[in-house]
Amino acid sequence: MKKIIIVGGGIAGLAAAYRVQEEIARGASIECVLLDSAEKFGGKISTLRFNGFIVERGPDSFISQKPHAIELCRKIGLTDRLTGTNPGHTSTYVYVNKKLVTMPDGLSLMIPTKFMPFVFNSLFTLPGKVRMGLDLFIPKKKDNADESLASFVRRRMGEEALEKMAEPMLAGIYASDPETMSINSTFPMFVQTEQKYRSLILGMLAQKRRQANINSRTSSASQPFSLFMTLRNGLDEMVETLVEKSPAITFLKGTGVADLRVSGEGWRLTLDDGSVMDTDAVMLATPANISAHLVEKTAPKVTELLNRIRYVSTATVSIAYKKERFPHALDGFGFVVPKTEGRKILACTWTSSKFPERVPEGYVMLRCFVGGALQEELAEQDEDAIAALTLKELHDIMGVDREPEFIKVFHNRKANVQYRVGHSALIDSVRDVLKFTPGLYLTGSAYTGIGIPDCIRDGTHAATEAIDFLVGQSSAGV
Ligand SMILES: Cc1cc2nc3c(=O)[nH]c(=O)nc-3n(C[C@H](O)[C@H](O)[C@H](O)COP(=O)(O)OP(=O)(O)OC[C@H]3O[C@@H](n4cnc5c(N)ncnc54)[C@H](O)[C@@H]3O)c2cc1C
Secondary structure, three states: EEEEEEOOOOOHHHHHHOOOOOOOOOOOEEEEEEOOOOEEEEEHHHHHEEOEEEEEEEOOHHHHHHHHHHHHHHHHOOOEEEEEOOOOOOOOOEHHHHHHHHEEOOOOOOOOOOOOHHOOOOOHHHHHHHHHHHHHHOOOOOOOOHHHHHHHHHHHHHHHHHHHHHHHHHHHHHOOOOOEHHHHHHHHHHHHHHHHHHOOOHHHHHHHHHHHHHHHHOOOOOOOOOEEEEEEEHHHEEEEEEEHOOOOEEEEOOEEEEEEEOOOEEEEEEEOOOOOEEEEEEEEEEOOOHHHOOOOOOHHHHHHOOOOOOOOOOEEEEEEEEOOOOOOOOOOOEEEOHHHHHHOOOEEEHHHOOHHHHHOEEEEEEEEEEEEOHHHHHOOOOOHHHHHHHHHHHHHHHHOOOOOOEEHHHHHEEEEEEOOOOOOHHHHHHHHHHHHOOOOOEEEOOOOOOOOOOOOOHHHHHHHHHHHHHHHHOOOOO
């Protein structure tokens, strides 16, 4: 029987294991072991539950426009557990000039698709609005060369759109510096829209018309998903269910891998305790810096390439208060903070408004983000310092002057991968080198998308390639 070992039980590794499970259920003769150094599977996905609160350490939801997470939930029987964001409070605020101002209605990511709300909104100055409107007339870029998010937005919509929208919202998702992050690898749909429609606004309007036509032909019951979806009891429901629904896979936690070498026709892994495991194929579903270290002796060129991928630190801070006389309305999903405001938090999600079922009656809960590429040192402080700066920011921005019921700080040290300009060419080079190391696969957020749906897609794809390799070896009698 052919064997594969998956190293890393984050969502990419678990999705890969589930793909192998499906193949075994169809009759394939494959042995699969998944190893993780941590005492819990899920990697960045980790949910805490106490006193009726559901607190996410890392991701709190995933985007439904990319189908891979919803599709996987369906396969493992979690469709009924999926839940969307609160439809009653969909506004997002931006902190500018010491005030929280709503984003105009009809913005699609950062592109205005409704004329009146955009014209009357106070977030942008008149010259800023006129400059954004020039997108309708500016010619498209002539080549496909990658550029930074900042350069793309400046070129199409101007400096104000970059400062007040793209930097806090789009770069914020990646905890990145917009001057260095790759537009091709992070928001390829903008590049495609520009190439197809010349103008982003015209492209988004065309897309809206298309969607309206589809909606008029299908019943609302067939479109049950909000833009962001999660699981009722927290995202780790998906982690636990994936393990439960993969009975043919051997899952070993608290089992770190220290080294990987070619051995005969296959691979030999040395574990942290010094023991060894042999396998025909191995998939590294670990962060790129760890995978770089593991393949150092076998594929030094891959190590050199993977070491170019940078990670930055962030911290998330969840804070709960009694609802009674809370000093600020929580009528939206929260707010983002442009770097020009000089504050110490990147954003704040009003969790009790976005996902009301995560908080018991009588309380509100907020979640703040600290650090990222532009203020990494703030996220590397100790928990007390991060808690203190967060409370001061909430006091200054929202006037919150009371004692919290609890405050929980979670460090995500070097956890946020940075897709810098040229990222996709770098990944192509990695793939080219891997062609010369049969039986070695890489997957995870470092490669073709950081979001949960992207990691699921990438892990599933890597597993399919590995299965083809193992089945090919079996039929060739290797
Ligand atoms: C704070 C934060 C908020 C986020 N919010 C969202 C969000 O709301 N929505 C969204 O879609 N995405 C979000 N993301 C991104 C998303 O969570 C991650 O990109 C994704 O979960 C990464 O999955 P992964 O499987 O690639 O890696 P990981 O989750 O990092 O898993 C890697 C695994 O490898 C294991 N490992 C490491 N070294 C070894 C070793 N030597 N031996 C064995 N095992 C090892 C680790 O223990 C870990 O379990 C967020 C990320 C962060 C940090």
